[in-house]
Amino acid sequence: SQQGEEDPQALSIQEGENATMNCSYKTSINNLQWYRQNSGRGLVHLILIRSNEREKHSGRLRVTLDTSKKSSSLLITASRAADTASYFCEKGGSEKLVFGKGTKLTVNP
Amino acid sequence: DGGITQSPKYLFRKEGQNVTLSCEQNLNHDAMYWYRQDPGQGLRLIYYSQIVNDFQKGDIAEGYSVSREKKESFPLTVTSAQKNPTAFYLCASSYLRGLANTGELFFGEGSRLTVL
Numbered sequence: 001s002q003q004g005e006e007d008p009q010a011l012s013i014q015e016g017e018n019a020t021m022n023c024s025y026k027t028s029i030n031n032l033q034w035y036r037q038n039s040g041r042g043l044v045h046l047i048l049i050r051s052n053e054r055e056k057h058s059g060r061l062r063v064t065l066d067t068s069k070k071s072s073s074l075l076i077t078a079s080r081a082a083d084t085a086s087y088f089c090e091k092g093g094s095e096k097l098v099f100g101k102g103t104k105l106t107v108n109p
Numbered sequence: 110d111g112g113i114t115q116s117p118k119y120l121f122r123k124e125g126q127n128v129t130l131s132c133e134q135n136l137n138h139d140a141m142y143w144y145r146q147d148p149g150q151g152l153r154l155i156y157y158s159q160i161v162n163d164f165q166k167g168d169i170a171e172g173y174s175v176s177r178e179k180k181e182s183f184p185l186t187v188t189s190a191q192k193n194p195t196a197f198y199l200c201a202s203s204y205l206r207g208l209a210n211t212g213e214l215f216f217g218e219g220s221r222l223t224v225l
Contacts (some may be wrong), residue, residue, distance in 0.1 A: 040219070041219065042201075045214065045215075099151050
């Protein structure tokens with residue numbers, strides 16, 4: 001299975017701090033995508049990183065990919081209360097798209 | 110506006126009844142997916158389809174059935190054989206993955222099924 005795992009499972013920080021969450025996977029990937037889910041809602045795509053990229057930025061989001069370690073990190077800088085959500089990674093499968101259990105981020109005002 | 114629509118948002122079912130959850134997309138996506146999410150858990154894949162009239166089982170297909178008669182529609186039936194159907198169900202769609210498309214998933218807002 002290509003299913004990887006996000007860690008930590010839960011993260012609680014203060015507004016203004018940075019939040020880092022990680023995603024590991026088992027087999028080779030073409031790309032890796034991060035999604036966000038607000039409580040009781042559907043997932044929303046945040047950012048994609050391809051296997052030949054090492055780092056990518058989008059606003060306050062920074063994603064890194066280390067293919068040698070089969071892992072990716074999502075960094076949210078200067079967090080806001082509105083960033084409170086669960087974050088999932090999806091490991092670029094061709095057909096059967098699987099997700100881990102996600103990281104639940106709580107940003108306290 | 111293009112998007113993916115799930116209905117109903119909330120559904121209650123008595124034990125022993127089949128229920129069907131609707132998923133419609135107007136994004137012209139070839140691939141569609143159904144996921145189940147339990148409280149505090151990740152997404153588990155139930156079924157997926159990459160082309161009309163064809164679909165594949167995911168990791169937890171037992172007790173569920175689907176059809177893909179139209180490109181735009183991928184309904185999920187939760188049958189009485191599903192022993193623990195109370196959950197949040199998410200439908201998603203994407204272009205087929207390949208050199209031209211990364212296959213970003215677009216999700217509906219979910220359907221919450223409660224068995225009484």
